[in-house]
Amino acid sequence: MNFKQLEYFSAVAEAGSISGASRTLHVAQPPISRQLALLEDELGVTLFLRTNKGVALTEAGRCLWQQSRQMFQNLRTMADSVREVDAGLWGQLKLGVIYSDVQIATSLLKEYHETYPQVELYVRMGAPGDLLDDLGRGELHALFLRSQSERSYGLRERVLGVDPLELVMCPGTDPAPGCDAVPIQALRDVPMCLLRSDDLWGYGRDLLEECRRAGFSPNVVCHCYDTPMEMQMVQAGFGVGFLPKSVVAAHPGSPVYTKPVLEFSAKSYPVLVWENSPYQTGCVKRFLELANST
Amino acid sequence: MNFKQLEYFSAVAEAGSISGASRTLHVAQPPISRQLALLEDELGVTLFLRTNKGVALTEAGRCLWQQSRQMFQNLRTMADSVREVDAGLWGQLKLGVIYSDVQIATSLLKEYHETYPQVELYVRMGAPGDLLDDLGRGELHALFLRSQSERSYGLRERVLGVDPLELVMCPGTDPAPGCDAVPIQALRDVPMCLLRSDDLWGYGRDLLEECRRAGFSPNVVCHCYDTPMEMQMVQAGFGVGFLPKSVVAAHPGSPVYTKPVLEFSAKSYPVLVWENSPYQTGCVKRFLELANST
DNA sequence: TATTAGCTATATAAAAAAAGTATGGAGGTC
């Protein structure tokens, strides 16, 4: 049994005669007779009653007709769905996001989801090191990180924006109360809560560099592993912190606030990072195209 | 897209390599490569990532694999169900039954149903003429009648049993109270309720013949179109009747009872009647085989 | 009654498709 036989069979069933089917199929009549006979032989079943004015389906033939129509329907949708999967309209997109990239990630994902609503989204929030591990194992397709990660060798990245570092403080630890900006010299000896310097976050090193240029090294009272914890420590009054402006803006109810630091230019760059492989699934390709086009 | 292509594709997906599939399929490797390429060309989709140690399904390939497995499964069940329909395990069996054949019909149908439980049964009770009309139109497959129908020309029939005619009466009309049997002479001038003589029922004529041989013609006070009505008229005291013994036995609560008539041998033969066509459906063939084997 | 038209089945030749053979390149492994 093969598709051609079923195709001929269906055409004959619809036309009510073999010669009629031969006209609709643009195929001579004997081949159709022959393929029908082969099909009947294989099934061991008479599918048509032959008369001199056409053919009529037997009960078994009707059964086969019903089912073969269903099968051809399935066949068409099968080909379509395969093409759709290839085009990235269906599938899974698995992303990792660090705490401070939630805003930019969700807005980009929202845009993606409007174009590809059928794609199943998997999003994981975590520390950059953990996310990079998952990316390496192929469990995630792309990551929203901050630039300058040490481990991005072999990975591709795309900068999604710029986020200036600002001083974070609560009223009790403000080193320049009443001023709109803080001179960097005012930070000498001020207790600070910073992201740990051996972290994967690139701007940690930039920050230390800027302080060194100003002639001091920061008085770090607490090394934080992630920005939410740094926010909490600053809010608890352990000291001031340095964070991307947008991270603080994402906590509107918090008593913590930021001020720019004069003559200080360290910046954080949100980036999308992915494996440099030519064998991406359609979903991932489309997502990366979108990310690279905006 | 082709049956063979999907077959090769599935084998490659399962084996994880083209050469592996060539071993399981007992086909050389190049044809498989070629059919795969044709399939990919037609779909416009890359189904496998080729490496030097085998091939790996792409996302689209996985999609096709899932669906093609489902399709092969459907194809198998399709062939099976067609064979089952042909064998008479599935389908419809439409039967007509006259009032007096209900017993024999249900018992035969019960036996049939135990062997072919999936067959949908349609049973219609009615007058023999109506049933024969439906049989002629192909709306019924076979009928349970009584023998000697005038219209059974071109039909085949099988006798299912013998049912002696007996005199039916109620206590008020018993022509020989206290006797176990009635001499036929005792029926002269006795009011009778009989099936109408121009009916299709064969034994109506036999009955009149027996009376004529006894030297009288029956005093028919009521001509009945069917046996239930005759039963009712007898029960209502209009007169005695002649009915097959089993018909009366089928009304156990009735005050009506039968007695044999001496020197009277008219009999009724329950028969199964069907169209003498070689193009019966499987169900009908099996049913007729069963009826003819018992 | 003979004829014609329309259908299916069969035989044979032609065309198309698929399989097999031989070979080369790519990427590991010993």
Next chain:
DNA sequence: GACCTCCATACTTTTTTTATATAGCTAATA
């Protein structure tokens, strides 16, 4: 570096499928 496995390509052979021609059958028609 030799060797092995795997996939792709070029080419030949085999198989399958199609087309052509024809015959048989039945029903309608002149």
